[in-house]
Amino acid sequence: MSDYPYEANLVFRLLLAVLCGALLGYERERHGISAGLRTNILVCVSAALMMIVSKYFYYKPGEIIDNINIGLDPSRIAASIISGIGFLGAGVIIKERGSIRGLTTAATLWYNAGLGMACGAGMIILPIFCTAIGLVSLTALKQLGNRIPRDQHKNIMVECNNLGEQSLLTLKDYFTERNIQIIDINLSQQIRESTTNYEIVVKGNWHNDELLRHVSNLSRFDFVTQTKLS
Numbered sequence: 138m139s140d141y142p143y144e145a146n147l148v149f150r151l152l153l154a155v156l157c158g159a160l161l162g163y164e165r166e167r168h169g170i171s172a173g174l175r176t177n178i179l180v181c182v183s184a185a186l187m188m189i190v191s192k193y194f195y196y197k198p199g200e201i202i203d204n205i206n207i208g209l210d211p212s213r214i215a216a217s218i219i220s221g222i223g224f225l226g227a228g229v230i231i232k233e234r235g236s237i238r239g240l241t242t243a244a245t246l247w248y249n250a251g252l253g254m255a256c257g258a259g260m261i262i263l264p265i266f267c268t269a270i271g272l273v274s275l276t277a278l279k280q281l282g283n284r285i286p287r288d289q290h291k292n293i294m295v296e297c298n299n300l301g302e303q304s305l306l307t308l309k310d311y312f313t314e315r316n317i318q319i320i321d322i323n324l325s326q327q328i329r330e331s332t333t334n335y336e337i338v339v340k341g342n343w344h345n346d347e348l349l350r351h352v353s354n355l356s357r358f359d360f361v362t363q364t365k366l367s
Contacts, residue, residue: 146259147189154185154256157268158249164275165242172229172242180225180246181253184218188257191215215254222250245275289341290320293352296363297333304360308335311358315351317343332362 158181159174166173191214226243248271255264297304305324312319318340325334339348345366352366 150189150256150259151182151185153261153264154181154253157181157252157256157264160268161245161249161252161271161275164272165245170229170242172225172246176225177245177249180222181249181256184222184250184253185257186253187214187218188254192258218250218254219247222247241275245271291339291341291343291348292367293335293337293339294363294365294367295335295337295355295361297335297360298362299331299333299360304333304358305335307358307360308337308355311355312337312339312351317348317351 155178158178161181162174162177165177225246229239229242229246231238248267252264252267252271255267295308305322309319319337320340321338323336323338326332327334341348349366352364355361355364
């Protein structure tokens, strides 16, 4: 016979997960993020469902396996939820021209999984409170973050016609002599064409015309075939 009060409680947990996921998903949807309302609801509800199943196996083993003394650990499924959510996070993170987009959305999905786990575990106040924290972080704190002064960066693309390290050392010395601070360097090599592409991120405390002049002067090196400032 079904335990209607118990099942009603489970349905309430799932509905609470829908609400928590929808609130955070709505905020992401408003910003045109692909992982928006539907994705966040599904993440939160699925995490809650897996947590419910995990607790069901732990608290009601007699209904599943009779007369067998077996140890069950409800934390195993919970740990798997956190590990499994990583593939969604990886799918929304994009690295483009020295910048990374999608970290906030990935963190929101991971956060939603935690909310769903709390709902599935039967907690009420905690997921509601944490949903409020998430909404404040995504809205009010975003405005505060936009007011924080940031260092400006410029991207310099340099194509070289060799695969050796000497070209990189020469480029570093060139920028150092002109007090141009290098933040990061990424390289990709084309073995067939024997070329190396450098993406050099420098501190952007320069006027564009002055920095462009320094970048254009890189063509004086025999190994430099193309330059670009962005």
